[in-house]
Amino acid sequence: MSRIIMHFDLDAFFASVEQLDNPEYRGKALIVGGVSDRGVVSTCSYEARKYGIRSGMSSYKARKLCPNGIFIRGSHSRYREVSRNVFSILERYGDAMEKMSIDEAYVEFKDCQKSPVEIAREIKAKVLEETGLTISVGISYNKFLAKLASDWNKPDGLKVITNKMVPHILYDLPISKVHGLGKKSVDKLNRIGIFYIRDLYKYDKSFFEQYMGKWGLEIYHRIRGIDKRKVEGHHERKSIGTERTFKTDLESMEDIRNIIHGFCDQLIEDINKKDVLIKTVSVKIKYYDFTNISRSNSFTNYTRNEDLIRQMVDEVLKEVKMDKKIRLAGLTFSNIIEGEEEQMSLF
Ligand SMILES: [Mg+2]
Structure with a gap:
């Protein structure tokens, strides 16, 4: 592969930190965020996900799904401390790192001495050793595919998507997996019978522009394995x-x-x-x-x-x-x- 981009994503980050710090939470349905009834779930443990709870869900709904769940406010200063620790490990290994959120980053590698999989395994081991947490990683030659790969077999995942695997690896994925397609676009496409990426291959560029707005062309290319976005060290949010x-x-x-x-x-x-x-x-x-x-x-x-x-x-x-x-x-x-x-x- 010419460019090596990895996407790192800590598994159920806030909940995992809490379970690490508080043994009494381990193995339990733990929900961080959503203490008040109008709040939203920030992260939940994998045990809580079995009840159908997801990040971003209203806490009202989460409580209905899992009345015996443990709901906590969480300790954000502690999460920031762990996050900084993880990012410093990633920075040490990679040539450029772009932080996407407190628990997610893209890292680019140039002139790798070892195989990308070896490097990824080493980083995963280092993160576990220094923080006690598991991190999932996706390896590919662009951001879109790297992110898709990190989500492939969470938690503690490691997945490589090479250019030879595209496009057939994408055929059977639901269109909601396409980073950049929001819920509204997904619903709109579902209504006209488009459910999987393979359905999207039948349409030309003008369709994408018409149905997916300003990101349409971008998405047309992404599902064909083309994504030129760079890994940018500094990120400005307005x-x-x-x-x-x-x-x-x-x-x-x-x-x-x-x-x-x-x-x-x-x-x-x-x-x-x-x-x-x-x-x-x-x-x-x-x-x-x-x-x-x-x-x-x-x-x-x-x-x-x-x-x-x-x-x-x-x-x-x-x-x-x-x-x-x-x-x-x-x-x-x-x-x-x-x-x-x-x-x-x-x-
Ligand atoms: Mg995460």
Whole structure:
């Protein structure tokens, strides 16, 4: 293979750290995140997955699926510490590393002295030895296939996808496995009878552009084993946010506040997973007559302190007038950086 790209992904990361630190959680259905009923599941142990619980699921649903599960808030500073430890191992071995989240990274290798599989085995052993955790790795010649491979036989997986294996290895995969195809696109394609990657091969470029929007062409190439994205050492994030258009326009401030609080929980999960700090909080409102307002406020320092962020969201919400019905509400965190929190001065 010309380029060697590996995708590393820690297995059930937050839950595995907890099970490592707390023997009483081992072998149990453990759910990190989603302590309050409006929260979402951040990670869950493999024992919890047997009940159908998944990351990103509402904790309300998770509790219904597994009433006896152990739900904990988790210790994010501990996860960051372990994550840094793992990334420093990856950096030591690779030539370039691109961190995708707290538990996931692409690593590129140039001029390998050993076989890629040997290197991957060595890294897996090192991670286990230094942190007690298992990590899955996918090896290939581009990002798309490396990520697909790391997911192939989780947990503790190791899978190689070579160019000779493409495209037949992809034929029977459901289209949801195509990184870059969101749930909406998958549903849309399912409705017209496209379920597997092999179904997609029947269509030409214009179909991809029409049905998959701006990433269409990219996806057309990806499923043919072509992905030119580089492994970039430094990653800049501008903002993360979420919004919703309501089926019926909302009239009560209480409803809007509840929805924004739900968004806030999701975004806090997100910044914890991405291991970033934020400075600015913005609320966007669209009224029934399509007029928009946006209100925002910023901290003096970058932070990931949940209580401070929630307070700030409430401050910004006070600026929103409810004199007209509302058809859309959104929340965005911006001014995002990686790194450690500076101590906030109280004086
Ligand atoms: Mg993971």
